Structures are given as C-alpha cells and as structure tokens.
Amino acid sequence: MKGADTPLNLAAEPGxxxxxxxxxxxxxxxxDEIGVxxxxxxxxxxxxxxxxxxxxxxxxxxxxxRELLARESDIAVVLLDVVMESDHAGLELVEYIRNELxxxxxxxxxxTGQPGQAPEREVIxxxxxxxxxxxxxxxxxKLFSTVYTAITAYRDxxxxxxxxxxxxxxxxxxxxxxxxIDLAEIAEIALKELAALLYLDQDALCAYSALAAASxxxxxxxxxxxxxxxxxNGMVAPLALPELARSQVLSALTQRxxxxxxxxxxxxxxxxxxxxxxxxxxxxxxxPLGSSDRELIDLFCKNVAVAIEKIHRLQPGR
Numbered sequence: 234m235k236g237a238d239t240p241l242n243l244a245a246e247p248g249x250x251x252x253x254x255x256x257x258x259x260x261x262x263x264x265d266e267i268g269v270x271x272x273x274x275x276x277x278x279x280x281x282x283x284x285x286x287x288x289x290x291x292x293x294x295x296x297x298x299r300e301l302l303a304r305e306s307d308i309a310v311v312l313l314d315v316v317m318e319s320d321h322a323g324l325e326l327v328e329y330i331r332n333e334l335x336x337x338x339x340x341x342x343x344x345t346g347q348p349g350q351a352p353e354r355e356v357i358x359x360x361x362x363x364x365x366x367x368x369x370x371x372x373x374x375k376l377f378s379t380v381y382t383a384i385t386a387y388r389d390x391x392x393x394x395x396x397x398x399x400x401x402x403x404x405x406x407x408x409x410x411x412x413x414i415d416l417a418e419i420a421e422i423a424l425k426e427l428a429a430l431l432y433l434d435q436d437a438l439c440a441y442s443a444l445a446a447a448s449x450x451x452x453x454x455x456x457x458x459x460x461x462x463x464x465x466n467g468m469v470a471p472l473a474l475p476e477l478a479r480s481q482v483l484s485a486l487t488q489r490x491x492x493x494x495x496x497x498x499x500x501x502x503x504x505x506x507x508x509x510x511x512x513x514x515x516x517x518x519x520x521p522l523g524s525s526d527r528e529l530i531d532l533f534c535k536n537v538a539v540a541i542e543k544i545h546r547l548q549p550g551r
Contacts (some may be wrong), residue, residue: 257288264314337402410540412464420445420456441516500534510538
C-alpha cells in the first residue's frame with residue numbers, strides 16, 4: 234500500500250499473505266463499478282482485526298447481493314453503493330437486509346459517488362445504516378478506520394447475541410433437569426450441552442473431550458467421560474487426568490471457581506450441602522470466551538449441581 238492517505242483510485246503494492254491467521258472476517262462489496270471492488274480489496278487486503286484477516290465477497294448489483302446475503306449468514310460488513318441498477322437500489326437493499334432477512338448485526342456502510350441521490354442526513358434518519366461515506370473523499374486511512382470500527386462493533390453485537398442464546402438454552406436445560414433422576418444421565422447431558430454452549434466449530438465439536446465429576450468428600454468420582462478421557466469413568470479426578478487437564482482441574486478445585494483457558498473450560502460449583510460438581514470440556518479448537526460467557530457457564534454449572542444434589546437427597550449413598 235502507498236502512503237497512509239493514498240486516494241482509493243491509486244494502486245497498492247502487493248503485501249504478505251495472512252494464511253496463518255484466524256478465520257477471516259467476511260466483507261461484502263456491493264458496487265456496479267469493477268474498479269471499486271479491485272481498489273477496495275487492494276486497500277484492505279493486509280488489514281487484521283483482533284488477529285483475524287479479511288476475506289471479500291463481491292456483488293455488482295443489489296439483486297446479486299440479495300441472493301448472496303440470503304445464503305451467507307456470517308458477513309460482518311457490507312460496503313454498499315447507493316446507485317446501481319436503480320437510483321435507490323442500495324437503500325432498498327438495506328431495507329431487505331434489516332426487515333426481510335431480519336439481520337440487525339451486519340454492519341452496513343453506504344458509499345456514494347452521487348450524494349444528491351441520497352442526502353446523508355435523510356438517509357441516516359430513515360435507514361438503519363452504520364456509516365455513510367463519499368467515494369471522492371475516501372482515502373485508505375478512512376476506509377481502514379471505517380471497516381475496522383464496523384468489524385469491532387459486529388464482533389460485540391455477535392457476542393451479545395451469543396450470550397442471549399446461551400442464556401435461553403441454559404433456562405431450557407434447567408427445566409429439563411427436573412425430570413431426570415439418574416446421576417450418570419444428568420452428567421452426560423450436561424457435558425453435551427456445555428460443549429454446544431461453547432459454540433465450538435464443527436470440527437472441534439466432533440473432537441472434544443469431556444468429563445463430569447462429583448463428590449461430597451475430598452475425592453471426586455468421574456461420573457461420565459468422553460474422548461481422550463473415556464477410560465476414566467469411575468476413577469478419581471484429577472489424579473488420573475493428563476497433565477494439562479489436571480492442572481486446570483486442580484486450579485478449579487483449589488480456587489473453588491470455574492477456570493478458563495484457550496482450549497478448555499472447567500466449570501465448578503459447590504452447593505450449600507457441600508456437594509462439589511466439576512465439568513471439564515477441552516478441544517483442539519480455540520474457545521474465545523468473553524466475561525458474559527463465563528458468567529453464563531458458571532450459571533449453567535450451578536444448575537447442574539442443584540440437579541445432582543437433588544438426586545443425592547433422593548438416593549442416599551450415591
């Protein structure tokens with residue numbers, strides 16, 4: 234890329250590939266000028282947002298964009314021309330995204346070369362957009378700032394949406410627990426639900442390992458174990474665990490609270506009756522958890538502990 238404020242109609246020099254980075258943020262460019270697509274991608278190709286590069290999708294009409302958006306659900310930002318096959322094609326696409334697709338989190342940035350067709354004040358008041366720029370004034374620096382800000386806002390909204398969905402699932406899960414009276418069944422269901430709540434990608438979800446342990450004494454018996462922990466059923470945790478898992482589980486037991494690392498979650502809860510419950514899930518996939526996610530996982534574990542404690546009361550000696 235040339236200087237920081239190079240106008241977007243100038244070419245940029247090649248840069249290094251971002252193959253070793255995390256999953257890209259997807260940016261959709263909607264414009265009827267091929268040159269705008271080329272220059273935009275060139276200007277943003279080396280940008281990283283929170284350690285992830287960008288990837289680009291292209292539509293040259295609003296109709297093409299509709300088809301693409303209807304089948305792609307993980308687009309972070311749409312850079313959208315106003316005037317394409319009609320004078321208001323871009324604004325009509327905004328309404329389609331927000332109202333028909335019911336997608337409130339994708340960030341929509343209008344870019345226009347004809348501001349008279351879509352006055353900024355009127356557009357911002359009437360339409361749910363997240364940015365408005367004039368092509369003639371758009372430098373590489375301003376484009377970077379606009380896209381970077383939009384992606385971080387998308388990330389935050391995605392996290393909020395995720396937390397709401399997790400909370401809903403926890404409430405539904407808690408309701409299901411009341412009808413289960415088998416300790417091993419509760420532990421098995423809890424592990425599956427916790428793995429799903431972590432939103433592991435599909436490959437990681439297929440490969441996760443987990444265990445559930447509980448006790449009202451000093452030693453925790455493994456109730457259910459899967460994956461690399463499968464041989465630990467009925468054994469004492471954390472003594473029999475592999476080193477990395479043992480270290481995190483011991484920390485949870487010592488500090489009496491859930492523990493989190495890049496690839497593992499250890500949920501912990503101790504009930505009023507002294508019952509300790511531990512749920513440990515790990516995967517090769519990274520688990521980027523925010524503070525709200527951690528609080529919800531803690532709530533999830535408390536529900537499991539209450540259900541297991543109920544079984545202990547109903548079935549003394551378990």
